Amino acid sequence: MPDLIDGSENITVHGIFNWILLLAIFSIITVIGNYIGYKHPITDSLIGMFILSLLTLAGVWMERYLPFNISSIIYISVMGIILAFPGMPTSEFVSYYVSKIELLSIVTVFLAYVGIGMGKSWNEFKALGLRAIIVTVLVIASTYLGAAVVAHIVLVMTGVPV
Template sequence: MPDLLDESVDVSVEGIFNWILLLTIFSIITVIGNYVGYKHPIYDSLVGMGILSVITLIGVWLERKLPLNISSIIYISLIGIFIAFPGVPTSETVLYYVSKVELLSIVTVFLAYVGIGIGKSWDEFKALGWKAIIVTVLVIASTYLGSAIVAHIVLVMTGVPM
């Protein structure tokens, strides 16, 4: 069975369909999490995820179609910045709907997907040995601790009560 996301440079109908399917599943799960966890209206969250998914799809397509060696994340960021930039006719609509999608909802679904991806290659991960597990745990713990420290410093500097 081929991978859901084809890494080839060519953009096939099947590859685009796979991206649309993945983004649809991702969006539905995120919208459910958004509704349950943050009480955002389903319609608004769904439109926001639709906007984010279309931007993602266009960015991936540009990466594969243009002869430049630029990552899709650059295209996705530039498209998002452009359509949300003040003064652009799409700005108010994009900002309204995308603000109804909580980052934590997106990250939760993304990390679950990454976990599934690691699970699929568990044999390769085990082949790295016990040292790789220690390094992985330390990296994750350090990232979390570093983020918590930075967040704490920013909150204290902005006067948010603890």
């Protein structure tokens, strides 16, 4: 696993502008994809992406600078849920503009970066052999299907209509 822990360079934190710049780049690409794929108005989508980027920025900042050992994902989730909570003064505004960004537009851009990034593991992947690939595929399938079947049984038992 060379890449999991390689390098020992120190982090020089003049970086918040780099976060902002990266999020701006990501937002622009997402808004363009969102416009081509779903024809949502560009201004509304830009405001939606601005809200999501702000949440992300706040989350990653809090993870690194608040004295708690909590992941940014938790901060972002909690803030997002509170802002959109029905009854909050922000709820209508946030829900309206964020709904202009299709989840799939975000996912499509996100997975393009994933695709380029994962190519790096290709050589290690090739070295692992068919047997490990079989086990991995079965593990992923069983984790997904296990959760789906349990969820279905509980939903049916608690009488949730389809």
